[in-house]
Amino acid sequence: MFAPGHLCLQILYMKYRLLASCFLLLSLSASAQRKFEAGSRYVQGFARVVNQGQSSYIDSTGKIAFDTVYNDRSLSDTWADTDSIYLPQDILQVGLKGKQGVMTVLGKWILLPEYDTIDTHSPEQWIVKKDHKVSLYTPKGFLLPFRFEDSNQLDSITFAVKEKGKWGLYNKNKDELIIPYTYEDIDYCYGCTTRGNYIFAQKNGKWGVVSFQNEVLVPFEYDHEHMNMRSDEWIESLYKNNQKMSINLKTKKVEIDTCECLPGEDVSSLDTQLGPFTGQRRNGKWGLVNKAGKLILDHVYDDINYYNDSTALIGIVRNEKYGLADTTGRIVVPLAFGSWFEPMCGNEVFQSEKNGKEVIFDKNGKQILAQYSGFHEMVMENGSRMLAIIQGKLYGFYNPATGKIVPPKYTSLSYYGDPKFLNVGMGDKYGYIDKDGNTVVPPIYDYVDLHAVPRNEQLVKISLKDKIGLFDIKQQKVILPVVYDYISTYDDSTVMMVTKNGLSGVYDFNGKMLAPVKYRDVVPFDSLYTLLQPKDTGKAEILNKRTHVLYKLPFDTAFVAYEGRLMLVWQQGKSFLYDIDKKQRVEGDYSKGGFPEYMGYFSNHRAIVVKNQKFGYIDGKGNYVVQPKYDYISSFHKGVAAVYECLDTAARIYRYGYIDSTGKEIVPVIYDVPQELVQKYSEEAFFGDDDSEILTLMKNNGKKGIAGLNGRIIVPVNFDRISPEKHGRGYLVTLDEKFGLLDVNGREIVKPVYDRIMLDDIEGYDGRVGYNFPVMMKQENADWTYLDERGKSIGVSVAEYIDFSTLDWGAPAGVPVEVPPPPVPLPAEGN
Numbered sequence: 001m002f003a004p005g006h007l008c009l010q011i012l013y014m015k016y017r018l019l020a021s022c023f024l025l026l027s028l029s030a031s032a033q034r035k036f037e038a039g040s041r042y043v044q045g046f047a048r049v050v051n052q053g054q055s056s057y058i059d060s061t062g063k064i065a066f067d068t069v070y071n072d073r074s075l076s077d078t079w080a081d082t083d084s085i086y087l088p089q090d091i092l093q094v095g096l097k098g099k100q101g102v103m104t105v106l107g108k109w110i111l112l113p114e115y116d117t118i119d120t121h122s123p124e125q126w127i128v129k130k131d132h133k134v135s136l137y138t139p140k141g142f143l144l145p146f147r148f149e150d151s152n153q154l155d156s157i158t159f160a161v162k163e164k165g166k167w168g169l170y171n172k173n174k175d176e177l178i179i180p181y182t183y184e185d186i187d188y189c190y191g192c193t194t195r196g197n198y199i200f201a202q203k204n205g206k207w208g209v210v211s212f213q214n215e216v217l218v219p220f221e222y223d224h225e226h227m228n229m230r231s232d233e234w235i236e237s238l239y240k241n242n243q244k245m246s247i248n249l250k251t252k253k254v255e256i257d258t259c260e261c262l263p264g265e266d267v268s269s270l271d272t273q274l275g276p277f278t279g280q281r282r283n284g285k286w287g288l289v290n291k292a293g294k295l296i297l298d299h300v301y302d303d304i305n306y307y308n309d310s311t312a313l314i315g316i317v318r319n320e321k322y323g324l325a326d327t328t329g330r331i332v333v334p335l336a337f338g339s340w341f342e343p344m345c346g347n348e349v350f351q352s353e354k355n356g357k358e359v360i361f362d363k364n365g366k367q368i369l370a371q372y373s374g375f376h377e378m379v380m381e382n383g384s385r386m387l388a389i390i391q392g393k394l395y396g397f398y399n400p401a402t403g404k405i406v407p408p409k410y411t412s413l414s415y416y417g418d419p420k421f422l423n424v425g426m427g428d429k430y431g432y433i434d435k436d437g438n439t440v441v442p443p444i445y446d447y448v449d450l451h452a453v454p455r456n457e458q459l460v461k462i463s464l465k466d467k468i469g470l471f472d473i474k475q476q477k478v479i480l481p482v483v484y485d486y487i488s489t490y491d492d493s494t495v496m497m498v499t500k501n502g503l504s505g506v507y508d509f510n511g512k513m514l515a516p517v518k519y520r521d522v523v524p525f526d527s528l529y530t531l532l533q534p535k536d537t538g539k540a541e542i543l544n545k546r547t548h549v550l551y552k553l554p555f556d557t558a559f560v561a562y563e564g565r566l567m568l569v570w571q572q573g574k575s576f577l578y579d580i581d582k583k584q585r586v587e588g589d590y591s592k593g594g595f596p597e598y599m600g601y602f603s604n605h606r607a608i609v610v611k612n613q614k615f616g617y618i619d620g621k622g623n624y625v626v627q628p629k630y631d632y633i634s635s636f637h638k639g640v641a642a643v644y645e646c647l648d649t650a651a652r653i654y655r656y657g658y659i660d661s662t663g664k665e666i667v668p669v670i671y672d673v674p675q676e677l678v679q680k681y682s683e684e685a686f687f688g689d690d691d692s693e694i695l696t697l698m699k700n701n702g703k704k705g706i707a708g709l710n711g712r713i714i715v716p717v718n719f720d721r722i723s724p725e726k727h728g729r730g731y732l733v734t735l736d737e738k739f740g741l742l743d744v745n746g747r748e749i750v751k752p753v754y755d756r757i758m759l760d761d762i763e764g765y766d767g768r769v770g771y772n773f774p775v776m777m778k779q780e781n782a783d784w785t786y787l788d789e790r791g792k793s794i795g796v797s798v799a800e801y802i803d804f805s806t807l808d809w810g811a812p813a814g815v816p817v818e819v820p821p822p823p824v825p826l827p828a829e830g831n
Contacts, residue, residue, distance in 0.1 A: 039798030044075040044107030062794035068095035086123040189229040196231030274306035296329030332365025348400035382419035406437035479511030563602035575599035588622020626663035666711025714746035726768040749791035
């Protein structure tokens with residue numbers, strides 16, 4: 001038990017401890033709120049902050065993520081690598097306290113900044129050092145433990161590794177050295193398509209070849225360069241006494257390579273594989289041996305050119321004269337030409353030159369087309385090949401498939417656009433011919449459109465002096481004279497509309513007139529019917545495109561209703577639907593008590609009607625989808641329409657709400673249409689753009705709210721301005737010239753008490769803005785603060801705004817927009 005005096009002391013001591021704890025908490029809180037001289041907005045999850053002229057970059061929690069940028073990319077770049085085969089090259093290489101890391105330009109970490117160095121030049125693997133040890137990083141992760149001074153990958157499991165200045169081989173699967181640290185240097189054919197099972201190794205200053213089992217295959221007595229590298233039994237990169245050697249690992253035969261050329265992958269430079277043949281070099285001259293080992297071309301040629309397996313000819317050259325031999329060694333074209341013979345037209349012909357003139361030989365070694373001077377290969381749309389013949393300024397062609405020669409007589413020759421025909425010109429007139437030179441469309445027209453009629457390759461549009469006609473390829477005649485201003489065809493139709501001097505008519509594809517050129521308009525219903533509107537007063541007509549029968553409608557004014565086979569008829573102040581198939585009016589709810597005064601075209605199987613000066617909607621059967629009880633009704637937007645009631649006709653005062661596609665009121669008609677919208681109606685003010693999922697609610701006091709397409713109130717009508725965030729992050733709102741933020745469900749996350757906000761994008765025509773969390777906001781006479789998705793400070797404030805990018809780091813990150821509040825609360829169209 002304490003004495004009374006001691007009890008008072010104990011109470012005072014406890015109060016002191018409690019106050020000390022409170023001061024400690026306040027101190028901790030104050031220290032957690034870090035202040036910087038300047039800061040930027042967030043870009044891809046990071047913001048730049050500056051103190052004493054030094055930049056750092058903080059993440060979304062306010063923690064410093066990196067303080068150095070090593071390359072010239074920017075987080076503002078919107079494109080990034082998506083190829084999973086290779087490592088990304090559009091990366092940001094950064095550092096923190098001297099350590100390096102890598103992230104994508106979209107702000108996603110690849111390697112955290114905890115490594116000494118990262119070499120990112122290779123798209124296949126990065127060389128990463130940590131604590132003076134090296135590993136290799138690939139899209140699948142690190143290949144090696146950080147255990148070696150240096151390393152190079154030979155294959156999927158074998159690595160050349162270095163420790164204490166010596167090289168050995170490491171097997172990843174076994175996690176052991178298969179060749180100890182023995183050699184001064186190691187080389188390997190990294191680029192060979194077939195992986196080798198040996199290395200080039202240096203010992204006591206000389207190079208040899210060592211197997212993966214550490215067996216010496218070639219003694220250490222050579223010099224070496226990383227040239228002519230191979231992975232088979234031939235060694236072509238070792239030198240001795242300044243002479244290049246050719247060594248066979250199987251036979252152990254060592255030759256001095258006098259050729260010193262660059263051989264193919266799988267053959268010695270002294271014995272070159274040429275398809276099924278072997279090229280042999282003897283005494284500096286080439287010969288050719290077949291598969292049976294028989295010499296078919298003597299060793300007398302300066303070079304031999306094997307084209308491919310499908311070509312029966314072989315190029316040969318001696319003393320700069322070129323010729324051709326066949327696969328038996330027979331000379332089919334003598335050595336008399338000035339360049340290699342080049343195969344053309346799918347190896348059907350061969351081209352060379354002699355005395356400056358081009359020559360053409362066929363695959364049998366026979367010269368053809370000797371009377372012409374120039375040639376050019378043509379590849380048709382279907383891949384077939386022909387040879388254009390050029391003589392002066394005229395063109396013809398040779399078809400190797402048929403042997404057909406079309407002599408040069410055309411001023412132009414084009415083989416693009418059609419697999420069967422060629423476009424030809426005679427002066428300034430054009431037509432078409434086939435691959436045998438037969439006339440398809442005579443070249444007498446200003447323009448020829450070969451594919452103008454859908455699904456009908458027989459008909460061609462022809463043009464002369466800005467007039468159009470139709471030519472039938474099969475009949476070889478003009479079936480519509482070249483007198484029309486316009487010819488129109490339709491994918492689902494068997495007829496075409498022609499227009500002349502502002503009037504239209506209809507013809508079938510045989511050129512037969514179905515309706516004379518006397519109508520003001522021709523409107524197709526579908527594949528069966530077409531509506532013909534008369535030039536002046538008179539009855540509209542219906543053309544049956546199958547029977548070719550014209551049927552005159554019993555009405556003066558009729559239009560395509562764009563719903564099935566229905567006509568929209570206006571007659572004597574009334575509107576109704578007319579069924580073409582049944583040839584009768586469509587009865588329904590809309591006809592009871594008299595037809596409506598007005599009816600619009602159908603859209604999404606609904607048509608607006610006005611009956612007794614009230615608006616509604618009907619379906620194709622004439623039944624009401626929305627009863628005509630509103631003073632106005634909008635079009636449907638994603639299944640929702642705005643409906644209006646007039647409170648004062650003279651003053652033009654309206655209230656509005658919203659209905660769904662069944663006519664049910666999902667938002668009651670209690671909201672006010674502002675006078676500026678009454679004067680200039682715009683549906684966007686109620687629905688936003690085509691992609692908008694919100695409905696705008698407005699009151700005459702200037703306040704706004706938002707409802708969803710289901711009618712649920714998302715934002716009550718409490719704010720002066722509401723701007724959706726363009727990426728769906730929520731809403732920017734203003735109230736009494738102060739900014740606040742709401743989440744996507746309309747819940748308040750930042751009270752409207754801030755005077756300024758930093759946006760990525762200001763409000764556009766669609767009423768949307770752009771911002772990223774954490775977002776920068778500022779109250780008057782206070783620092784900028786960063787607020788997260790919950791509206792909470794991340795513990796960082798800055799005195800001034802700066803740009804995200806520094807001057808020495810790539811391009812600017814875009815233009816951020818500081819938004820002060822409007823001087824007066826103005827409504828924003830679309831919100």
